[in-house]
Amino acid sequence: MSVIEAVRATWLAVGVHALLGLAFAGAFLSAGLPRVDPAARGAGFGFRLLILPGVVALWPLMAWRWWRSIQRREPPQPSAPDGWARAEDLRRWHRTVWTLLAVTGPVVLAISLAWRPTSRVTSGLPVLNPAPSQHRVPASGQ
Amino acid sequence: MSATYRAVDWNRQKRVYDVTLLTFLSAGLISFAGVAWWRSPDFTVETVLIRSTAVAALLLLHVILAIGPLSRLEPRFLPLLYNRRHLGVTLFVLALTHGALVVVQFHALGNVNPLVSVFTAYASDYRLTVGGVWQPQHVPFEIFGALALGILFLMAATSHDFWLRQLGAAVWKLLHFGVYLAYGLILVHVGFGVLQSEHHAVYPVVLGLGFLGLTGLHCAAARQERATDRQRNAAGPGPSGFLRACPADAVREGRGTVAVCDGRRIALFRHQGVIHATSNVCRHQGGPVGEGRIVDGCITCPWHGWNYRPEDGCSPPPFTEVLPTYETRIIGGDVWVGAETRHAFTPSMHP
Numbered sequence: 001m002s003v004i005e006a007v008r009a010t011w012l013a014v015g016v017h018a019l020l021g022l023a024f025a026g027a028f029l030s031a032g033l034p035r036v037d038p039a040a041r042g043a044g045f046g047f048r049l050l051i052l053p054g055v056v057a058l059w060p061l062m063a064w065r066w067w068r069s070i071q072r073r074e075p076p077q078p079s080a081p082d083g084w085a086r087a088e089d090l091r092r093w094h095r096t097v098w099t100l101l102a103v104t105g106p107v108v109l110a111i112s113l114a115w116r117p118t119s120r121v122t123s124g125l126p127v128l129n130p131a132p133s134q135h136r137v138p139a140s141g142q
Numbered sequence: 143m144s145a146t147y148r149a150v151d152w153n154r155q156k157r158v159y160d161v162t163l164l165t166f167l168s169a170g171l172i173s174f175a176g177v178a179w180w181r182s183p184d185f186t187v188e189t190v191l192i193r194s195t196a197v198a199a200l201l202l203l204h205v206i207l208a209i210g211p212l213s214r215l216e217p218r219f220l221p222l223l224y225n226r227r228h229l230g231v232t233l234f235v236l237a238l239t240h241g242a243l244v245v246v247q248f249h250a251l252g253n254v255n256p257l258v259s260v261f262t263a264y265a266s267d268y269r270l271t272v273g274g275v276w277q278p279q280h281v282p283f284e285i286f287g288a289l290a291l292g293i294l295f296l297m298a299a300t301s302h303d304f305w306l307r308q309l310g311a312a313v314w315k316l317l318h319f320g321v322y323l324a325y326g327l328i329l330v331h332v333g334f335g336v337l338q339s340e341h342h343a344v345y346p347v348v349l350g351l352g353f354l355g356l357t358g359l360h361c362a363a364a365r366q367e368r369a370t371d372r373q374r375n376a377a378g379p380g381p382s383g384f385l386r387a388c389p390a391d392a393v394r395e396g397r398g399t400v401a402v403c404d405g406r407r408i409a410l411f412r413h414q415g416v417i418h419a420t421s422n423v424c425r426h427q428g429g430p431v432g433e434g435r436i437v438d439g440c441i442t443c444p445w446h447g448w449n450y451r452p453e454d455g456c457s458p459p460p461f462t463e464v465l466p467t468y469e470t471r472i473i474g475g476d477v478w479v480g481a482e483t484r485h486a487f488t489p490s491m492h493p
Binding site: 003004007008011036037039040041042043044046047049050051053054057058061062065090091093094095097098101102104105106108109111112113115116117 | 146147148149150254255257258261262281295296298299300302304305307308309315319322325326329330333334337338341346349350353357360361364367368428
């Protein structure tokens with residue numbers, strides 16, 4: 001699969017997910033929201049608009065929680081917190097993450113500086129593609 | 143704290159916060175545009191907009207990442223932490239604007255979809271050697287920027303308390319830890335993007351200083367927190383099933399005190415002469431309850447004002463959150479707390 005085909009396939013998947021999410025969000029924000037979270041009962045249009053992007057992005061999760069609320073005839077309980085979300089664990093994770101960043105950050109910057117071309121015009125190399133704004137793919141048959 | 147979700151619980155503090163944010167942002171964008179055109183009069187409007195939104199987003203990201211450790215090291219920075227989500231959403235909007243301008247400016251009007259072209263325009267240059275000779279070409283830095291934008295979108299889209307309840311504390315926190323991954327991706331994006339064409343030393347120096355500053359702040363805060371976590375109960379006899387917390391005199395009327403018992407942080411409050419002990423972790427977003435006060439007879443978390451009755455840890459009606467509480471005893475002038483929580487609690491938004 002070429003790079004172009006891979007990028008097109010990725011955008012297609014994202015687009016399909018977004019369209020399905022939009023369709024689901026219309027129904028969910030109208031009817032499913034109070035069933036999933038009673039605190040959303042009576043919530044205004046502004047709140048529903050604010051959570052719309054998240055519903056579109058996470059529509060499989062919200063569909064599952066809506067279906068579960070219908071099955072059990074009660075709102076799903078808030079997800080039980082896992083042990084690692086304790087404050088002490090979070091501080092440990094922060095230390096781990098920042099240790100990783102402290103190591104990889106300088107490496108990334110050093111490599112990027114070393115990667116720079118020594119001059120703006122790199123003679124002897126193949127001619128680059130035309131300017132991106134004129135990026136054209138040959139029509140089939142040519 | 144409200145029984146029904148609202149888009150934004152506006153109050154005076156939030157309005158001041160947002161007005162200040164927009165003022166600094168506008169001033170920054172205008173200043174950058176002025177300096178850019180002064181140094182390079184041939185820059186087009188589109189180029190200045192692309193660069194100014196990029197710089198503003200990068201600066202804002204550094205501010206966001208600095209707020210956490212700063213508020214740990216110096217409590218006067220705590221007000222910046224209360225509405226940090228507003229900064230996060232603004233960051234996403236800036237980054238999206240930057241990306242959209244790039245796509246339109248450099249990839250529109252061709253015969254390839256601009257959203258495809260932005261990732262494939264230099265596809266033929268994704269190689270490390272030419273004729274067997276090491277001659278690395280274009281690094282697809284655009285992909286790293288797009289991935290970072292995706293992470294920022296997910297964070298902005300789930301910043302409301304509704305998502306904290308739906309996802310649960312662990313998943314929500316994991317998702318928002320993604321800001322660190324986004325920061326790393328943006329370092330790659332900038333390093334293999336603009337740093338390849340801009341050879342002036344100011345760019346890597348400023349980027350490096352920002353990185354060093356953030357790393358230093360986080361290291362300093364981590365050291366301080368580790369020192370606190372390592373506190374252990376003072377040795378000495380006491381009732382079984384109880385842990386020594388602190389001297390009773392250290393708990394002032396109406397104020398919170400944080401003690402460490404067996405590695406756990408416990409919030410102690412003196413209310414009407416009686417000392418109460420609760421978990422230090424607010425059920426909302428894990429704020430340090432023990433750094434709060436008693437207001438109208440309720441423990442009040444300093445981050446977002448969530449309330450809990452000191453006697454049983456329950457939120458006043460109609461709210462249902464419950465903070466774990468511990469039995470307390472005063473022995474020899476010291477406060478001792480029960481090793482186990484006194485009441486079963488309903489897991490709310492945070493353990």
